[in-house]
Amino acid sequence: MHLSLNEADLARYVRKQFENTFPDGADLGDLPKFVELALGRIEHCFSRVRLKGFFANGQVRFSHWHCDQFAIFLYYLANTAFREEPGHPIADKAYALNKALHALDAFYEVELPDVFAVQHPVGTVLGRASYSDYFICYHNCTVGANLDNDYPSFGRGIVMYGGSRVIGKTSVGDNTFVSTGAIVIDGGTLEPNSVLHGIYPNAGHSRTGRNVISDIFGV
Incomplete structure (x- = not known):
């Protein structure tokens, strides 16, 4: 999968977004783990989507600058955190950030499909x-x-x-x-x-x- 930011840098990027938007000092230590799991779901999903920018030359492509892709990623991140540890603050933050950035309301308890x-x-x-x-x-x-x-x-x-x-x-x-x-x-x-x-x-x-x-x- 081609990433605009590698996994570690993406986790740092999202952490900064969380800290700047929701400066409440909540524990974000599990964020790298949830980002890794969310990217696995992105790879499965985007490999079955041929919309422009999602898949090219036999390879999944994910860009943090592609707003539609990042909206899907934030949903998967929120839902993954909820699945792994219900009540985790990362689920709430990713859900709220998606609303703030993209005006998309897809609550983390809603089970959107794998594709x-x-x-x-x-x-x-x-x-x-x-x-x-x-x-x-x-x-x-x-x-x-x-x-x-x-x-x-x-x-x-x-x-x-x-x-x-x-x-x-x-x-x-x-x-x-x-x-x-x-x-x-x-x-x-x-x-x-x-x-x-x-x-x-x-x-x-x-x-x-x-x-x-x-x-x-x-x-």
């Missing part, structure tokens, strides 16, 4: 849904609960375009495109190979011959 991507995700909130591999979202997307605290579930190969929302008891089938500005609330079980469009309560879906994994991820 996913974001594209300029400013204003996006990814709630406690069930996600599958090859999920990608753009700016100002929302995944959230209804008033009964029911969350959506997503099949394999989902793209949420800018401004779209999927809320509540909604099961989105494999290979689905959620159109720009679409709002789906308690949509029930939606068949695969679909385009979701329209605004609740008049949201609908139509068939598609396109493929998220090949057309968007380039795999």
Whole structure:
């Protein structure tokens, strides 16, 4: 994997970000360990993503200057710290730093898939849904609960375009495109190979011959 900063320098870089943004003196001694684990997840994820800058010449590429990549890294860092040691301050700091830098709200308890991507995700909130591999979202997307605290579930190969929302008891089938500005609330079980469009309560879906994994991820 090609890194813009080697592992040790990346850990020092993140430490400085934490200390400057959250100067509370919390123990960051475990940060190198969590960075190493997060980079392992980055390598697995990016090796299956053919978006520009993620993979080239047979090699995974990760740059701390590539905002979308760094947003994914910070999610993996926060989630990894939470998995390894629930309650660890690094989980909270990485989550909060992601919100501060990228306006991306992906809480560390949310289990995003092993293969996913974001594209300029400013204003996006990814709630406690069930996600599958090859999920990608753009700016100002929302995944959230209804008033009964029911969350959506997503099949394999989902793209949420800018401004779209999927809320509540909604099961989105494999290979689905959620159109720009679409709002789906308690949509029930939606068949695969679909385009979701329209605004609740008049949201609908139509068939598609396109493929998220090949057309968007380039795999």
